Amino acid sequence: MIQEIPRPCSAIEDLTSASTTELLIRSGVSAVILNWSRFENVVLIVSGLCDPSLRDVVSEIIVSRLRIVNSPENLYFQARFIACSAATFKYCFIQDDDYFVRPEVIRTLHSRIRLTGIPKSIHLLPPHEHLSSASLTGYSLDGRIHTRFAWVGHGTMMHRELSESFLALMDDLNFSSEERKMADNYFTLLRNDFTEIWHDQGIELGGGQPFTVGTEGEQRNRLHIGNALAYLDEHLGSSRGHPYVLQDTQSRLPRERDYAVCLGRTCLLSASLPGSLGDTAHQVGVAKDLLLMVANSSIVTGSLESGLSRAADADPKTYFESKQDAQVGDFFTLDLTGQVGPLDQGKNAEIALLVDAATADLLHGAQVDHSPDEGQWSPPVTQPSCHKLELYGGELTECCFRLRGDVSSARHLRVTLKNLKEKAPWRIHEIWARASSAKTVVNVA
Numbered sequence: 001m002i003q004e005i006p007r008p009c010s011a012i013e014d015l016t017s018a019s020t021t022e023l024l025i026r027s028g029v030s031a032v033i034l035n036w037s038r039f040e041n042v043v044l045i046v047s048g049l050c051d052p053s054l055r056d057v058v059s060e061i062i063v064s065r066l067r068i069v070n071s072p073e074n075l076y077f078q079a080r081f082i083a084c085s086a087a088t089f090k091y092c093f094i095q096d097d098d099y100f101v102r103p104e105v106i107r108t109l110h111s112r113i114r115l116t117g118i119p120k121s122i123h124l125l126p127p128h129e130h131l132s133s134a135s136l137t138g139y140s141l142d143g144r145i146h147t148r149f150a151w152v153g154h155g156t157m158m159h160r161e162l163s164e165s166f167l168a169l170m171d172d173l174n175f176s177s178e179e180r181k182m183a184d185n186y187f188t189l190l191r192n193d194f195t196e197i198w199h200d201q202g203i204e205l206g207g208g209q210p211f212t213v214g215t216e217g218e219q220r221n222r223l224h225i226g227n228a229l230a231y232l233d234e235h236l237g238s239s240r241g242h243p244y245v246l247q248d249t250q251s252r253l254p255r256e257r258d259y260a261v262c263l264g265r266t267c268l269l270s271a272s273l274p275g276s277l278g279d280t281a282h283q284v285g286v287a288k289d290l291l292l293m294v295a296n297s298s299i300v301t302g303s304l305e306s307g308l309s310r311a312a313d314a315d316p317k318t319y320f321e322s323k324q325d326a327q328v329g330d331f332f333t334l335d336l337t338g339q340v341g342p343l344d345q346g347k348n349a350e351i352a353l354l355v356d357a358a359t360a361d362l363l364h365g366a367q368v369d370h371s372p373d374e375g376q377w378s379p380p381v382t383q384p385s386c387h388k389l390e391l392y393g394g395e396l397t398e399c400c401f402r403l404r405g406d407v408s409s410a411r412h413l414r415v416t417l418k419n420l421k422e423k424a425p426w427r428i429h430e431i432w433a434r435a436s437s438a439k440t441v442v443n444v445a
Contacts, residue, residue: 028059029110030087030160031095034080034153035063038097041205045095051103057110059089076181078170080152084163092160096153100203104266109157111337112268119165121158121188123150124200124261127307133197136225137281138290143249144236145287148195149225150188154202165244166190172242173231185224189287190232192246198268199260199309222291229287236287260307264314268335269431271308274324311428316354317392322426326362330426331416333374336433338411348436350402351413358424360386360397365419368401370410377414378405396429402436 031049035042042063049058064083075082084092091113095101101124109122125133129151136149150156166187170180179186188195235245258276260269282293311320322330334351351368353359367380384399403410413433 027114028089029057029091029093030089031058031061031093032080032083033063033095033097035097041097045100048100048103053103054106057107062087078180078183081163081167081183084160085167087160090160091157092163093157094152095155098205099154100205101155105261107266108261108268108337113157119159119162121156121162122196124155125197126200130197130199134280135294138284138287139281140284145284146194147189147192150195150197152184152187169242169244182224185221186228189228190245192232199307201309201313226291229290232287258308260309260312262312266337269312270333273322273330274327311431316429319427319429325423326417326426328417328420331414334413334431334433336411348402349407349433350400350436351433352398352400353431354396354398354429356427357397359427360399361422362424363399366415366417368415370403371412372409374412
């Protein structure tokens with residue numbers, strides 16, 4: 001069945017004014033939890049969605065069982081899209097019942113999707129699934145094909161109308177009952193877009209009986225992913241159009257930028273480096289070739305232990321390490337999803353990086369600027385102040401760049417490598433923004 005929980009949190013009961021209600025309808029989120037066999041997990045997930053920090057984000061919670069009352073058959077993953085389409089608010093946050101997504105991560109997702117003009121989805125993925133999705137990215141030189149696969153259940157924020165349009169597409173293509181049940185396998189591929197995927201370090205809850213497991217589950221998924229790619233080829237070659245499938249023919253490659261959501265604070269870290277997300281895409285003549293190319297390609301697994309999310313997980317013991325040596329033009333951007341101003345209460349602000357000695361040397365050839373919208377950037381600042389720290393039995397270096405100009409509207413902070421003396425990979429233990437410290441620091445040459 002679909003069970004709606006209309007914001008069961010006492011902390012947000014005061015959101016009843018007409019102006020607040022109108023705001024929530026325009027920008028609020030309906031959370032959809034697909035309950036398979038772990039109702040005890042649902043209680044924990046709902047408590048997270050009711051966190052006070054989400055009082056102006058999550059406006060209703062819908063728990064969707066895989067068997068809907070009065071339905072002659074099990075709807076499986078189609079149920080989540082039906083629930084989203086029936087929701088009240090503009091955005092849907094969708095997740096399974098075996099994964100806990102932290103409140104600050106949901107808030108960051110909401111902040112990000114509100115910036116988008118056309119309907120889209122943003123998908124949280126753990127390291128191994130992120131690697132798989134990055135490899136299942138295909139494009140054609142004529143620009144017709146530009147698609148990526150991504151799972152939905154680890155946490156996905158989307159426009160509600162995207163779910164409505166996807167359901168209409170399944171009707172339009174006369175999907176079989178089995179294909180509708182496996183809707184997750186078709187959702188992103190048939191959109192024909194380079195779906196935005198984020199590195200995430202979510203919490204696996206486990207329990208119950210998983211639906212997709214073992215060789216049988218892998219074979220089923222591969223079958224339906226292949227079906228999705230065949231449908232895409234057929235639809236792109238047809239004169240019949242559908243608004244869900246993007247059919248622009250601009251020749252383009254995936255944006256070479258990786259995203260990782262911050263833990264313990266509301267922010268999003270992105271990086272444009274050689275060997276990042278765009279470099280894993282496959283050039284194809286037809287969409288169905290993508291599965292064959294993935295099967296014949298080698299996947300680098302080192303990033304599972306040192307992926308981008310390790311630089312924003314609030315744990316200085318972990319670190320991000322780039323796959324290749326740093327190059328001039330590499331950049332990292334920290335999206336604060338708000339403003340620096342409220343953080344520093346009118347004082348100066350800075351961006352800080354906790355790094356190894358080789359990366360500290362790289363940062364002496366870097367510059368930092370800030371922007372409210374990634375359009376207009378402030379004058380850059382160079383020459384960081386760096387000092388050494390003894391942490392966990394080892395030595396790290398903290399480097400800080402004090403921001404120039406008015407930071408009251410700063411949202412995006414960017415670190416760009418402009419000069420390179422010695423080759424070395426990036427190794428960043430943590431990156432964050434803060435009020436400028438008045439203490440004296442020692443420059444490390």
